[in-house]
Amino acid sequence: QKEVEQDPGPLSVPEGAIVSLNCTYSNSAFQYFMWYRQYSRKGPELLMYTYSSGNKEDGRFTAQVDKSSKYISLFIRDSQPSDSATYLCAMTSGGSNYKLTFGKGTLLTVNP
Amino acid sequence: EAQVTQNPRYLITVTGKKLTVTCSQNMNHEYMSWYRQDPGLGLRQIYYSMNVEVTDKGDVPEGYKVSRKEKRNFPLILESPSPNQTSLYFCASRTLTDTQYFGPGTRLTVL
Numbered sequence: 001q002k003e004v005e006q007d008p009g010p011l012s013v014p015e016g017a018i019v020s021l022n023c024t025y026s027n028s029a030f031q032y033f034m035w036y037r038q039y040s041r042k043g044p045e046l047l048m049y050t051y052s053s054g055n056k057e058d059g060r061f062t063a064q065v066d067k068s069s070k071y072i073s074l075f076i077r078d079s080q081p082s083d084s085a086t087y088l089c090a091m092t093s094g095g096s097n098y099k100l101t102f103g104k105g106t107l108l109t110v111n112p
Numbered sequence: 113e114a115q116v117t118q119n120p121r122y123l124i125t126v127t128g129k130k131l132t133v134t135c136s137q138n139m140n141h142e143y144m145s146w147y148r149q150d151p152g153l154g155l156r157q158i159y160y161s162m163n164v165e166v167t168d169k170g171d172v173p174e175g176y177k178v179s180r181k182e183k184r185n186f187p188l189i190l191e192s193p194s195p196n197q198t199s200l201y202f203c204a205s206r207t208l209t210d211t212q213y214f215g216p217g218t219r220l221t222v223l
Contacts, residue, residue, distance in 0.1 A: 043214035104154035
């Protein structure tokens with residue numbers, strides 16, 4: 001079983017839709033969870049950063065972590081064409097192990 | 113402006129010709145790493161460094177070397193590149209407790 005599983009998509013939605021992106025993981029030591037957005041021909045940029053279980057909201061973006069189910073989600077409300085990108089989940093156990101483990105990314109297209 | 117820079121951004125080379133991709137960060141970060149990104153395989157860590165003169169292998173270190181003589185620089189060296197090293201490479205840096213910042217990427221083609 002891979003440490004982090006992420007559906008690669010592609011996912012295509014109309015402008016204004018609510019988008020749900022998800023990752024599952026197997027390592028119960030993971031405590032820090034991130035979502036990165038990567039535009040074509042660019043490096044990944046951090047979108048959301050959460051610690052342990054719960055929700056975090058930032059504008060149109062909400063990150064959810066359910067450690068009991070080993071499942072994380074990113075919701076995008078009122079999606080815009082500018083949200084079209086690849087979204088990567090990432091996670092780490094922190095402590096003395098600073099390595100990030102990434103999902104393979106989900107390609108999202110928001111159609112005007 | 114806080115950033116991670118990489119050079120060159122694009123490189124086409126031939127098998128066996130040694131090359132170096134430079135990486136520099138201006139955020140005084142301790143931790144730096146190199147990734148390669150391939151379709152269907154995602155981001156895979158090549159090497160990382162937790163501080164000056166401290167480096168360690170990531171998931172796919174074969175065929176690569178790194179050095180960390182200064183805190184801000186972390187070059188990636190391919191002593192004898194092969195076509196299977198054709199990829200998109202990212203340098204990244206972070207503090208030990210903070211988030212990770214990525215460079216803009218280097219697209220390498222080995223013929």
